[in-house]
Amino acid sequence: MIVILTFFALVFGLFCGLSGTESEIIRFISKNSDMILYILMFSVGISIGMHNGILKKIRQYHLKILIIPLGITAGSILGGLLCSLILKLPLNQGAAVASGMGWYSLAGVTISRLGGAELGSIAFMSNLMREFFSFFLIPIIAAKLNYCTCIAPAAATSEDTTLPVLLKYTDEETVVLSVLNGMLCSFFVPILITFFFHI
Amino acid sequence: MKIFIIMGIGILIGRFLMIGKLKKWNERLAMLCTLLLIFSMGVMLGQKExxxxxxxxxGLKSFLFFLIPTVVSIIFVYILTRRFIDKKDTKGNDK
Incomplete structure (x- = not known):
């Protein structure tokens, strides 16, 4: 159900954007998307807070907590290198595009500036697809693999937009791991993109 | 930073003030916010020249740059979490 609603929300949004439909509600939503994100984070915070003993459980992980962001980062970079080989692009460019890890706005803008408009567009769209397809992949991974792996497609977006889907299909413990993962991946994104353009 | 402060306030409210009955409404609020964010993302994309x-x-190159890094990340995290994170109830049903 959630996946269908997500799909329709995107399609309806695209339709409104492409057709140039102007209405107070659409303008209000677009203008206040930051505020909506804050309400979302507040609500996610409440869900975490209502779950007793969760922070104690998380503390038990110690350094193991780094496994998920490191796995996602390494997997993304390796995937980017494989794409470069397939598409015959310079390896550093492929690694930089994949280092966006779903943060399409930042990756698109930064890579456009560092690697040109075409590569910037690829970075924007591929990372946007990563965020969007995460909504579909998370329920499948939760059912077939394990809860922690649900964070992998979401990558840097696991601390905001994809978090409610993770909350719905996994548990509160995984949600806290998602937030930490999102913070770390988001921290790595600009560093890795810049790094790959300077080697 | 602002996001984490707001989330922190939410955690405190959830911990000390929330009652069980409101859980469902809170989940609905989160879902509504997500749909509105995705809708505004669609509008923004549609308006993009x-x-x-x-x-x-x-599109095809972008799709490849989404697909392969995502699949490799999933494989890596699955192997690593199976090996190092022994978390009970890691596979389950849709709530």
Missing amino acids: NFISELSSL
Whole structure:
């Protein structure tokens, strides 16, 4: 159900954007998307807070907590290198595009500036697809693999937009791991993109 | 930073003030916010100049740059979490 609603929300949004439909509600939503994100984070915070003993459980992980962001980062970079080989692009460019890890706005803008408009567009769209397809992949991974792996497609977006889907299909413990993962991946994104353009 | 402060306030409210009955409403609020964010993302994309032409010319390359890094990340995290994170109830049903 959630996946269908997500799909329709995107399609309806695209339709409104492409057709140039102007209405107070659409303008209000677009203008206040930051505020909506804050309400979302507040609500996610409440869900975490209502779950007793969760922070104690998380503390038990110690350094193991780094496994998920490191796995996602390494997997993304390796995937980017494989794409470069397939598409015959310079390896550093492929690694930089994949280092966006779903943060399409930042990756698109930064890579456009560092690697040109075409590569910037690829970075924007591929990372946007990563965020969007995460909504579909998370329920499948939760059912077939394990809860922690649900964070992998979401990558840097696991601390905001994809978090409610993770909350719905996994548990509160995984949600806290998602937030930490999102913070770390988001921290790595600009560093890795810049790094790959300077080697 | 602002986001984490807001989330922190939410955690405190959830911990000390929330009652069980409101859990469902809170989940609905989160879902509504997500749908509104995705809708506004669609509007933003639709309004972006050349979006459709870029999608048709660079769509396949972009799709590959989404697919392979995502799949490799999933494989890596699955192997690592199976090996190092012994978390009970890691596979389950849709709530």
